[in-house]
Amino acid sequence: MSTATANQTIGPYWHLIEDPIWADLTRFGAQGERIVLTGTVTDGAAAPVSDAAIEIWQSSPEVSDSFPAFGRCRTDPAGSFRFVTLKPGPVPGPGNAQQAPHVAITILARGLLNGLTTRLYFQDELLNETDPVLSLIENEARRSTLIARKVALDTWHLDIRLQGDAETVFMEI
Amino acid sequence: MTIETAPFRPVTDGSQPANNTPSYGSTLLRHPKQAALRIPHTITEATGPAFTAARFAAIPDLSVMNGRQAQGERIIVRGRVVDESGRAIPHTMIEIWQANAAGRYDHPGDQHDAPLDPNFHGNGRVFTDAEGWYQFISIKPGAYPWRDHYNAWRPNHIHYSLFGDGFAQRLITQMYFPGDPLLALDPIYLSVPDTAARERLIATFDLDITSPEWALGYRFDFVLRGRNATPLESA
Numbered sequence: 001m002s003t004a005t006a007n008q009t010i011g012p013y014w015h016l017i018e019d020p021i022w023a024d025l026t027r028f029g030a031q032g033e034r035i036v037l038t039g040t041v042t043d044g045a046a047a048p049v050s051d052a053a054i055e056i057w058q059s060s061p062e063v064s065d066s067f068p069a070f071g072r073c074r075t076d077p078a079g080s081f082r083f084v085t086l087k088p089g090p091v092p093g094p095g096n097a098q099q100a101p102h103v104a105i106t107i108l109a110r111g112l113l114n115g116l117t118t119r120l121y122f123q124d125e126l127l128n129e130t131d132p133v134l135s136l137i138e139n140e141a142r143r144s145t146l147i148a149r150k151v152a153l154d155t156w157h158l159d160i161r162l163q164g165d166a167e168t169v170f171m172e173i
Numbered sequence: 174m175t176i177e178t179a180p181f182r183p184v185t186d187g188s189q190p191a192n193n194t195p196s197y198g199s200t201l202l203r204h205p206k207q208a209a210l211r212i213p214h215t216i217t218e219a220t221g222p223a224f225t226a227a228r229f230a231a232i233p234d235l236s237v238m239n240g241r242q243a244q245g246e247r248i249i250v251r252g253r254v255v256d257e258s259g260r261a262i263p264h265t266m267i268e269i270w271q272a273n274a275a276g277r278y279d280h281p282g283d284q285h286d287a288p289l290d291p292n293f294h295g296n297g298r299v300f301t302d303a304e305g306w307y308q309f310i311s312i313k314p315g316a317y318p319w320r321d322h323y324n325a326w327r328p329n330h331i332h333y334s335l336f337g338d339g340f341a342q343r344l345i346t347q348m349y350f351p352g353d354p355l356l357a358l359d360p361i362y363l364s365v366p367d368t369a370a371r372e373r374l375i376a377t378f379d380l381d382i383t384s385p386e387w388a389l390g391y392r393f394d395f396v397l398r399g400r401n402a403t404p405l406e407s408a
Contacts, residue, residue, distance in 0.1 A: 002257060002259075002396050003185040003188045003257060003370060003396065004184065004185070004188065004189075004257055004344070004396050004397055004398045004399075005344055005346055005370075005373060005374070005395050005396045005397070006188060006189055006190060006346060006365040006370050006371065006373070006374060007189055007190060007344060007345055007346055008190070008332075008345065008346045008347040008361055008362075008364075008374070009197075009199075009345070009347075009361060010332070010334075010345045011332060012280075012282050013270065013272075013278040013280045013282065013283060013332075014270065014332070014334075015280060015282075016270040016278065016279065016280060016294070016295050016296040017268045017269075017270050017296050017298070017334065028228075043202040043203050044201075044202035044203070044206075045202050047202070049203065051282070055343075057217070057221065057222060057340050058217070059215075059216045059217040059220055063220075063222065063223060068222055069222060070221075070222030091215070091216050091217065092215070092216060093215050094213050094215065099215060099217070102217070104217050104218070104340055106340075106343060108345055109203065110199050110203075111197070111199030111200050111201075111202075111203035111204075112192060112200075112203055112204070113189075113190035113191070113192055113194060113197070113200065113361070113364050114189055114190060114192055115343060115345060116192075116205065119217075132213070132215075133212050133215075136210060136212060137210065142207075162202075162203050162204070162205060163202060163203065163204060163205055163206055164206075167205055167206065167207050168205070169207070169210050170205050170207075170209050170210070171209055171210045171211070171212045172184075172209035172210065172211045172212070173181075173212060173214065173218045173340075173341045
């Protein structure tokens, strides 16, 4: 048995493999509640992280020929990203617990030797109160770093802070 | 097709770099200072995206563009993708990107005063076969200077992105070349604490992969995280 290969940073030139249409998870004709996820990534000096790859993965709705359930988007000079996807529903969690609708996020960038993993939850979801992952975070302010704000009828926004005040909760998975 | 939902085994201590690596200056303001929250693997972490060559066209030869040869030393890279239990990971996508032979990326952010090559862009995409084998053709990337510290040079390297079959298996790494004197000076390579884990990032020259009178061959294998024996309770 061997151990997994070591990670190395994605570096500043990963855009060579970028295809901007990957930011639209509905491009293969997926049917469902279309939503927009926007956000920003900032560093410990509150400066925008403008060279990151943001990846999202959701276990609901299920992967299908029309829905890849995975997207990738670059951050722009303002550190902003934007995805179009389908609104996830609840999924099973440990034991009998239901997980609140969520989207898993990986942040890859120069200066990150390992990708950072976090989750996006949706403001005003009742299941957020009992979600088995959110419930692991006792501090209310820390927990709120994972909750995207509804900023338009179909749009949620999440600010991701890599370091410092209001640092986002990142997860070891 | 059965979708596996067993959680992945924990990461082995020392086998992965620390995000706080002061010798690599870009980590300073980008590494989280709070401890990561350890969460149980759920269906979200245990499953992952699937990419097919039908939708994501393979680009198995980086050395030719529009029928014209890129400058540089042609190479063949071949290897296997397995998990920590040694099981092959079939039909998984590998993304590849790299600098040209002169050590310059075809990227607007790269201002190194070395020539671009009109016949080299530097991106590839391949899929493993049923036994986990992959192969691509490229040219050996050049070393290049960067501004991490005075007179800093990155060793020759190729970037890789792998997905495996679960979100927690995502791997972004770099492959290095044997005998490179810059490895001993490179804070990114040296960020991996365990020596054996670090040295596994160096490809092996392989005469069996080498194609006579055409290209040098290198072997490079990937190991993705392995799963626990038992599936999730309720997934």
